[in-house]
Amino acid sequence: GRCVSPEECPCHHGGRLYQPNDTIVRDCNTCVCRGQRWHCGREECAGTCIATGDPHYVTFDGRAFSFLGDCEYLLAREVTGLFAVTTENVPCGTSGVTCTKSVVVVMGNTIVHMLRGRDVTVNGVSVRPPKVYSGSGLTLERAGLFLLLLSRLGLAVLWDGGTRVYVRLGPQHRLCGNFDGDAENDFSSRQGVLEPTPELFGNSWRLSLLCPEVNTLAPQESPHRAPWARRRCSVLRQRLFAPCHDAVPCQRFYDWCVFDACGCDSGGDCECLCTAIAAYAEECGRRGIHIRWRSQELC
Numbered sequence: 001g002r003c004v005s006p007e008e009c010p011c012h013h014g015g016r017l018y019q020p021n022d023t024i025v026r027d028c029n030t031c032v033c034r035g036q037r038w039h040c041g042r043e044e045c046a047g048t049c050i051a052t053g054d055p056h057y058v059t060f061d062g063r064a065f066s067f068l069g070d071c072e073y074l075l076a077r078e079v080t081g082l083f084a085v086t087t088e089n090v091p092c093g094t095s096g097v098t099c100t101k102s103v104v105v106v107m108g109n110t111i112v113h114m115l116r117g118r119d120v121t122v123n124g125v126s127v128r129p130p131k132v133y134s135g136s137g138l139t140l141e142r143a144g145l146f147l148l149l150l151s152r153l154g155l156a157v158l159w160d161g162g163t164r165v166y167v168r169l170g171p172q173h174r175l176c177g178n179f180d181g182d183a184e185n186d187f188s189s190r191q192g193v194l195e196p197t198p199e200l201f202g203n204s205w206r207l208s209l210l211c212p213e214v215n216t217l218a219p220q221e222s223p224h225r226a227p228w229a230r231r232r233c234s235v236l237r238q239r240l241f242a243p244c245h246d247a248v249p250c251q252r253f254y255d256w257c258v259f260d261a262c263g264c265d266s267g268g269d270c271e272c273l274c275t276a277i278a279a280y281a282e283e284c285g286r287r288g289i290h291i292r293w294r295s296q297e298l299c
Helices: 198-204 226-237 239-245 251-263 269-286
Strands: 011-013 016-018 023-026 029-034 037-040 047-052 056-058 064-066 072-077 083-091 098-107 110-115 120-122 125-127 131-133 138-143 146-151 156-159 164-169
Touching: 011 037, 023 037, 047 072, 047 269, 056 251, 064 198, 064 251, 072 164, 098 146, 098 156, 098 164, 110 138, 110 146, 120 138, 164 269, 226 239, 226 251, 226 269, 239 269, 251 269
Parallel strands: none
Antiparallel strands: 011 016, 023 029, 029 037, 047 056, 047 164, 056 064, 072 083, 083 098, 098 110, 110 120, 120 125, 131 138, 138 146, 146 156, 156 164
């Protein structure tokens, strides 16, 4: 045998080995394997804010929190007011959990309303994607499970018609944080105060002060549903998703999954479970690790 120089050694990603000069895509950058390490481009990527489940949020800067508001909230807006994205959350279980019912995108004089179980409307008129509005630079199309709204302002909103919303854009803010690279200052209230809890922060971004404020009491775990929820959500910790565990730690998504599957006790429990698993799979996919997880037995 012969000695192998470090330059000839492979790199690891998603549980696989890659040879020198192999490439992978991470977000909007391409990475090249050299000397056992990935060397990635430094392009500043569009940010993604996530609202998923009963509702859990991840800000553009990556801060994660849960906020059980029953109201309409400002999710993201462009600083000068070019656009705004709002979501309406309503109760979806007896224990206090809430789920997304609708998503509204306002751009100048154009209002796009995406309501669960209904056609999308633009300024009150029902439309069937794909649809292009050249005047306002707005495009609506279907992308797999998602309804996709694209704007020439650099905004993309994806909604699965249920409880998952993704907002992708350059630096803006609100319940999605301020997208300045610092997750620590994401809990800035409407008044500019840095709030200590998700509840105080989320309450400040209500669109109507008539809505109830959210307190810090967590919903009670249902004793007869918890074992079922833990058993079903454990797939996130098992071999199927193992290739993604290094890239995206699964514990937070597992906790959210159990919380949602427990809380959805007014019907739709499978939808809540599947959405929680899909949210983790989506994060894996964004890092180039694509897992075929849906089956007859699972979602």
